[in-house]
Amino acid sequence: MGNKTSGNEKKDPTILTNEDLKTLKINTQYTEEEILAWHSGFLKDCPMGKLDKKQFLNVYRRFYPEGKADKYCNFVFKAFDTDNNNSIDFTEFLLAVDVSQHGNLEDKLKLAFGIYDQNKDGQINRKDMIKIIEAMYDLANEEDRAGLKSPEKRVELIMQRLNKDKDDIILRNEFIQGCLRDELLRKILAPNTTTLPEDQTTNSNN
Numbered sequence: 001m002g003n004k005t006s007g008n009e010k011k012d013p014t015i016l017t018n019e020d021l022k023t024l025k026i027n028t029q030y031t032e033e034e035i036l037a038w039h040s041g042f043l044k045d046c047p048m049g050k051l052d053k054k055q056f057l058n059v060y061r062r063f064y065p066e067g068k069a070d071k072y073c074n075f076v077f078k079a080f081d082t083d084n085n086n087s088i089d090f091t092e093f094l095l096a097v098d099v100s101q102h103g104n105l106e107d108k109l110k111l112a113f114g115i116y117d118q119n120k121d122g123q124i125n126r127k128d129m130i131k132i133i134e135a136m137y138d139l140a141n142e143e144d145r146a147g148l149k150s151p152e153k154r155v156e157l158i159m160q161r162l163n164k165d166k167d168d169i170i171l172r173n174e175f176i177q178g179c180l181r182d183e184l185l186r187k188i189l190a191p192n193t194t195t196l197p198e199d200q201t202t203n204s205n206n
Contacts, residue, residue, distance in 0.1 A: 012049065013048065013049030013050045013087075013089050013090070014043060014047070014048065014049035015049070016035075016036070016039050016090065020090070020091050021035060023091060024091060024094055024095070027095060027098070028094060028095065028098035028102070029098060029102045030094070030098065035094065038090075038094055038097075039090055039094075042090050042093060042094075043090075049089065049090065050087040050088060050089045050090075051087060051088040051089075051093060052086070052087050052088075053073075053074070053077050053086065053087075056073060056076075056077050056088065057069060057070060057073045057077075060072070060073040060076075060139075064139050064140075064141075066141045067138055067139045067140055067141040068138040068139065068141070069138075069139055070138075071131075071134070071135035071138050071139075072132075072135040072136060072138065072139040074135075075115050075116070075118065075132060075135055076115055078118055079111070079114040079115040079117075079118075080092055080093070080096045096111065099111045105180065106176060106180065108190060109175070109176045109179050109180065109186075109190055110172075110176060112175075112179075112189060112190040113172050113175045113176065115132070116128065116129065116132050116175075116189075117172070122171065122172050123169050123170060123171050123172070124169070124170045124175070125168055125169055125170075126155055126159060126168045129155045129158060129159070129170070130151045130152060130155050133151040133154050133155060133188075134151045136191075137151065154188065157188075158170075158185065158188065158189065161178060161182055161184075161185055162174055162175060162178040162185065175189075
């Protein structure tokens with residue numbers, strides 16, 4: 001009792017345990033006081049202690065009112081839902097926010113890769129990349145998708161610049177090192193939209 005639970009036994013998601021606090025202090029740049037303040041703000045907007053897909057989509061819609069956030073939001077939600085239970089708890093939430101606020105470029109590229117790597121197997125294929133580019137276009141309300149701007153052509157460019165083995169698979173390290181080297185790739189693959197927007201759910205610090 002009180003240790004990590006398994007199976008169907010789950011701890012109350014509204015409670016920030018000492019173990020949660022320790023994890024967040026080790027893995028983020030927030031102080032204990034800041035973590036408690038974030039937690040208080042999180043519970044104000046998510047009284048059940050978790051953010052479901054619908055709530056998460058509403059956040060994205062507020063920040064991209066002109067675009068269609070649904071597809072892209074699904075990708076981001078899945079990346080942040082690290083335990084695959086169809087909700088984002090406070091620990092998952094704050095770990096992601098910390099990367100977007102305090103992470104260096106490599107940290108942010110790891111987060112971006114996690115969004116693209118939907119089945120979490122450490123690689124992205126051409127088909128997955130096309131879906132992501134389409135979702136990013138929807139989010140930005142980009143209507144011009146002809147010629148070189150088509151998702152397929154964009155992905156062709158990305159694959160040529162990232163994939164030395166020409167095997168239609170991009171590994172995590174290839175993605176990170178390629179984007180570190182290549183500013184054009186960073187602009188395409190890791191714009192600000194790949195991080196969690198600061199929103200009313202996180203306004204406890206303001």
